[in-house]
Amino acid sequence: MGSRTGDLVTRVQSAHRFDHDALFRFAADNVSGFPTNPSQFTVSQFGHGQSNPTFLIEVGSGSSLKRYVLRKKPPGKLLESAHAVDREFQVLKALGEHTQVPVPKVFCLCTDPTVIGTAFYIMEFMQGRIFIDPKLPNVAPGRRSAIYRATAKALASLHSADVDAIGLEKYGRRANYCKRQIDRWFKQYLASTSEGKPERNPKMFELVDWLRKSIPAEDSTGATSGLVHGDFRIDNLVFHPSEDRVIGIIDWELSTLGNQMCDVAYSCMHYIVNVQLDQEHVSEGLETTGLPEGMLSMPEFLLEYCSASGKPWPAANWKFYVAFSMFRAASIYTGVYNRWLMGNASAGERARNTGAQANELVESALSYIARQNVLPQHPPSVKRNMSPSYESLVDGSGRLVPNRKVLELRQKLIRFMETHIYPMEKEFSKLAQSDLRWTVHPEEERLKELAKREGLWNLFVPVDSAARAKRELAAFENKHDFSTRSFDQLFGEGLTNLEYGYLCEIMGRSVWAPQVFNCGAPDTGNMEVILRYGNKEQISEWLIPLLEGKIRSGFAMTEPQVASSDATNIECSIRRQGDSYVINGTKWWTSGAMDPRCRVLILMGKTDFNAPKHKQQSMILVDMQTPGIHVKRPLTVFGFDDAPHGHAEISFENVIVPAKNILLGEGRGFEIAQGRLGPGRLHHCMRLIGAAERGMELMAQRALSRKTFGKFIAEQGSFVSDLAKLRVELEGTRLLVLEAADHLDKFGNKKARGILAMAKVAAPNMALKVLDTAMQVHGAAGVSSDTVLAHLWATARTLRIADGPDEVHLGTIGKLELQRASKL
Numbered sequence: 132m133g134s135r136t137g138d139l140v141t142r143v144q145s146a147h148r149f150d151h152d153a154l155f156r157f158a159a160d161n162v163s164g165f166p167t168n169p170s171q172f173t174v175s176q177f178g179h180g181q182s183n184p185t186f187l188i189e190v191g192s193g194s195s196l197k198r199y200v201l202r203k204k205p206p207g208k209l210l211e212s213a214h215a216v217d218r219e220f221q222v223l224k225a226l227g228e229h230t231q232v233p234v235p236k237v238f239c240l241c242t243d244p245t246v247i248g249t250a251f252y253i254m255e256f257m258q259g260r261i262f263i264d265p266k267l268p269n270v271a272p273g274r275r276s277a278i279y280r281a282t283a284k285a286l287a288s289l290h291s292a293d294v295d296a297i298g299l300e301k302y303g304r305r306a307n308y309c310k311r312q313i314d315r316w317f318k319q320y321l322a323s324t325s326e327g328k329p330e331r332n333p334k335m336f337e338l339v340d341w342l343r344k345s346i347p348a349e350d351s352t353g354a355t356s357g358l359v360h361g362d363f364r365i366d367n368l369v370f371h372p373s374e375d376r377v378i379g380i381i382d383w384e385l386s387t388l389g390n391q392m393c394d395v396a397y398s399c400m401h402y403i404v405n406v407q408l409d410q411e412h413v414s415e416g417l418e419t420t421g422l423p424e425g426m427l428s429m430p431e432f433l434l435e436y437c438s439a440s441g442k443p444w445p446a447a448n449w450k451f452y453v454a455f456s457m458f459r460a461a462s463i464y465t466g467v468y469n470r471w472l473m474g475n476a477s478a479g480e481r482a483r484n485t486g487a488q489a490n491e492l493v494e495s496a497l498s499y500i501a502r503q504n505v506l507p508q509h510p511p512s513v514k515r516n517m518s519p520s521y522e523s524l525v526d527g528s529g530r531l532v533p534n535r536k537v538l539e540l541r542q543k544l545i546r547f548m549e550t551h552i553y554p555m556e557k558e559f560s561k562l563a564q565s566d567l568r569w570t571v572h573p574e575e576e577r578l579k580e581l582a583k584r585e586g587l588w589n590l591f592v593p594v595d596s597a598a599r600a601k602r603e604l605a606a607f608e609n610k611h612d613f614s615t616r617s618f619d620q621l622f623g624e625g626l627t628n629l630e631y632g633y634l635c636e637i638m639g640r641s642v643w644a645p646q647v648f649n650c651g652a653p654d655t656g657n658m659e660v661i662l663r664y665g666n667k668e669q670i671s672e673w674l675i676p677l678l679e680g681k682i683r684s685g686f687a688m689t690e691p692q693v694a695s696s697d698a699t700n701i702e703c704s705i706r707r708q709g710d711s712y713v714i715n716g717t718k719w720w721t722s723g724a725m726d727p728r729c730r731v732l733i734l735m736g737k738t739d740f741n742a743p744k745h746k747q748q749s750m751i752l753v754d755m756q757t758p759g760i761h762v763k764r765p766l767t768v769f770g771f772d773d774a775p776h777g778h779a780e781i782s783f784e785n786v787i788v789p790a791k792n793i794l795l796g797e798g799r800g801f802e803i804a805q806g807r808l809g810p811g812r813l814h815h816c817m818r819l820i821g822a823a824e825r826g827m828e829l830m831a832q833r834a835l836s837r838k839t840f841g842k843f844i845a846e847q848g849s850f851v852s853d854l855a856k857l858r859v860e861l862e863g864t865r866l867l868v869l870e871a872a873d874h875l876d877k878f879g880n881k882k883a884r885g886i887l888a889m890a891k892v893a894a895p896n897m898a899l900k901v902l903d904t905a906m907q908v909h910g911a912a913g914v915s916s917d918t919v920l921a922h923l924w925a926t927a928r929t930l931r932i933a934d935g936p937d938e939v940h941l942g943t944i945g946k947l948e949l950q951r952a953s954k955l
C-alpha cells in the first residue's frame with residue numbers, strides 16, 4: 132500500500148522554523164471556517180519532496196480536529212524565479228474552481244514576508260495515499276496497472292485543461308518552451324556551480340549542445356503546448372484512500388504553459404533511470420531491471436496517456452524529451468546539492484548524494500541519446516491491458532468468446548469510462564438535482580462528439596438491422612451521402628447482439644454512460660424499431676437524427692388506468708381520419724420524454740377495438756411538438772426523477788398525426804412490440820451486469836480499506852464467502868445474458884423469447900443482490916448519494932417491473948417448459 136498522506140510528516144527542521152503564532156493569527160483571519168479558539172495548534176513538516184517546504188497544520192483535537200497544508204518558499208537567498216508559491220496558488224485556484232483536474236482546494240495566499248518570513252499559501256489537506264516508490268512495492272500486482280492507468284489519466288486530464296477558458300492564458304509562453312527551459316536550467320546549473328560551489332561537469336555542456344540542436348519542430352509551433360505541471364511523478368499524486376484513482380495532483384512549483392511532452396517524458400523517467408534521494412547512485416530503470424508483476428510497461432503507459440488525451444504516439448521525438456528530462460533533473464539536483472552544502476535543502480541530510488547523482492544523470496542522458504531504439508514506432512496492442520478474465524481469450528473463436536475487434540472496442544470503452552465518465556458522475560448528478568435539472572449538461576454533448584470520434588458510437592446497432600435500414604435508404608441517395616465514413620459510422624461497428632453484450636456491460640457501470648455513446652434506453656429499442664420496421668421516409672425523418680444523437684425519443688405504451696403488463700388492456704385510441712390519425716389517451720412512465728432533446732415518441736394504442744385481441748394495437752411515430760400533447764408531470768423512482776431524461780405522464784387530446792407515421796401498418800403493434808422488446812430488454816440486462824460489476828468492485832475496495840472492531844470488513848464474519856457467492860451468481864447471469872444475445876442473433880426474437888425472459892428475470896435480481904450487499908458494506912454512505920450504489924440499485928429495482936414484471940417472464944419460461952414436456 133502507499134503511505135498515508137498524514138504519516139509523511141516529521142518535526143519541523145531547524146532551518147525551516149517560523150513563528151507559529153503569526154501563522155495562527157493569519158490563518159484565523161483568512162481561512163474561512165478556521166477554528167479561532169482551538170485546544171491545540173501544531174505544525175509538522177512533510178519530509179517527502181524537497182522544493183518548497185510543506186507543512187501539516189493541525190488545529191483542535193479529537194472529533195473537532197481540522198487539518199490544512201501550508202506551503203512556503205524556503206528561507207535564505209534563492210535562485211531567480213524559483214519557488215514562486217504565488218504561481219502555485221494561482222494555478223491550483225484556477226484548476227480547482229473551473230475544471231475536473233484533481234487538485235487540492237486552496238484557501239489563502241500571503242505574499243507578505245513579514246508574517247512568517249516568506250510568502251506562503253494554505254490549502255486543503257487531502258487524506259489519501261502517496262506512492263513514493265514508482266515500483267509500487269507492497270501493492271498487489273493486480274492493482275499496479277490500475278494505479279499506473281490512473282496516473283496516465285491524471286496527466287491527460289491536466290493536459291486537457293483549457294487554459295484560455297480558466298484565466299491561465301498568461302501563465303507562461305507556450306511556444307519555444309524547450310528552448311527556454313534549456314537556457315533556464317543551464318543558467319541555473321551554471322549559477323549552482325560557480326566559484327566556490329560544486330564542480331562543473333564538462334559533459335553537461337555536451338548534453339546541452341545536443342539538446343539545443345535537437346529541439347523538435349513542434350516546440351516552436353506550439354502544437355504540443357498547453358498547461359505543463361513541470362514535476363509530474365507518481366509521488367506528486369495523492370490517490371484515494373482505498374480506490375485506485377487520483378484525487379490530487381500536488382507540487383505545482385514548476386508549472387507553466389509550454390510543451391506538454393516534457394511532462395510525459397518526465398513521468399516516464401523511472402522506466403529509464405532509478406533516481407532516489409536515499410541512494411548513493413543513479414541506477415538502471417524498470418526497462419532494464421524488469422517490470423514488477425502487473426505493472427504497465429512504458430509503451431503501455433504511453434498508450435494509456437495518448438488515448439486519454441487524444442495525443443499522437445510520441446515515438447518521433449521521444450529521445451529528445453527523455454534526454455531533456457534527465458538534463459533538467461541533473462540541473463535541479465545540482466541546485467539541491469548546492470543548497471545542501473549551504474545547509475538549507477528542505478530534504479535535509481537526504482540531499483547529500485544529489486551532486487553525484489546529477490553527474491550520473493548527465494551520463495545516462497548521453498547514453499540514452501546514443502541508443503538505436505528507444506520507443507517502438509507504433510503503440511502496443513491492447514492485449515496486456517485487458518482485464519484478467521479476458522486476457523486469454525484474444526484469439527479465441529469459440530462461442531461466447533469475444534474476438535479481437537470486440538476486445539479492442541472494449542478496452543477503448545473502459546478507458547473512455549475511466550477518463551471521461553466516472554470523473555463526471557458527481558457533476559452530472561449535481562446538475563440533475565439543481566433547479567436546472569431538466570437541462571442537458573454541456574459536457575454530455577461534448578463527450579458525445581468525443582465518443583463519435585473514437586468509434587464508440589451506436590455500437591448497439593445490430594449488423595442485420597443496419598443492412599436493412601441502409602437498403603431502405605438507398606432510395607434517398609441524393610439526400611444522404613452513403614460514401615462518407617461519418618454516415619457509415621451512424622450504423623455502428625457492424626456488431627452482433629452477442630458482440631455488443633461485452634460492450635454494453637461496460638456502459639452499464641454508470642447511469643450516465645449509455646447516452647454518451649448513444650446507447651441509452653429507450654432510444655436503442657426505439658431506433659431498433661425504426662431500423663427493422665421503418666419505411667424509408669420514417670428512417671430518413673426520425674432514425675437519422677436519432678442515430679446522429681441530435682434528438683432523443685420515448686416509448687409510450689403504459690397507461691395509468693389499466694394493468695399494462697398485459698398490453699391487450701391498453702385503451703389509448705388511434706383513430707383514422709382522412710390522411711391523419713387522431714390520438715386520445717393518457718400514458719405514463721414514458722421514459723426520456725422530459726428530456727429537452729426528446730422529439731419523437733413511438734406510441735402504442737388501438738386502431739381497432741373490435742379486431743382479434745392481438746390485432747387491435749398499432750404503433751405510430753408522434754412528433755412531441757404536435758398540439759394536444761401535454762406533459763403533465765415527471766414521476767420519481769424512490770425519489771430519483773432521473774433528470775434530465777425523466778419518466779413522464781402525458782395526456783394526448785385529439786393529437787393529429789400524419790397517417791404516414793404508422794409503423795408497419797394498422798394492427799401490427801404486437802408484432803413490433805415483440806421485435807422491439809427483444810434487443811431493448813436485453814440491453815437492460817447487459818447494463819445490469821456492468822452495474823453489478825461496479826458494485827462488486829466498490830464493495831471489495833471498501834471492505835479492504837475500512838476497519839471495524841479492529842479488523843478490516845473483509846476479515847469479518849462470512850464476508851469472503853458472501854462475496855464469492857455473489858461472484859458465482861454474477862458470472863452465471865453474464866453467461867445467461869450472452870447466451871440470450873447469441874440466440875437473438877441466430878434464431879430471432881420469437882425463438883429466443885424463453886432465454887430472453889430468463890435473462891430478464893435473472894439480471895435485475897442478481898444485480899439487486901450485489902448492490903444491496905455493496906450498500907450494506909458501505910454503511911450509511913451506501914444508501915446516500917455519495918456513492919453511485921443507491922442510484923444503481925434504484926434503477927435495477929425498476930427493471931423487475933419495467934419491460935414486463937418478473938411474473939410475466941416467469942410465466943413465459945414456465946409455459947415453454949410445459950410445452951416441451953408435453954411434446955416428449
Ligand SMILES: Cc1cc2nc3c(=O)[nH]c(=O)nc-3n(C[C@H](O)[C@H](O)[C@H](O)COP(=O)(O)OP(=O)(O)OC[C@H]3O[C@@H](n4cnc5c(N)ncnc54)[C@H](O)[C@@H]3O)c2cc1C
Nearest residue numbers: 686687688689694695696720721722929933934935936938
Ligand atoms: C423506471 C420505469 C421506466 C419505465 N419506462 C417505460 C417506458 O419508457 N414506456 C412505457 O410504456 N412503460 C414504461 N414503464 C412501465 C412498465 O413497463 C410497466 O410498469 C410494466 O409493464 C408493468 O405495468 P403496470 O405498472 O401497469 O403494472 P401491472 O400490469 O398493474 O402489474 C402489477 C403487478 O402485477 C403482477 N402481475 C402482472 N402480471 C402478472 C402475471 N401474469 N402473473 C402474476 N403476477 C402478475 C406483478 O407483480 C406486477 O408487478 C416504466 C416503468 C418504470 C418503473
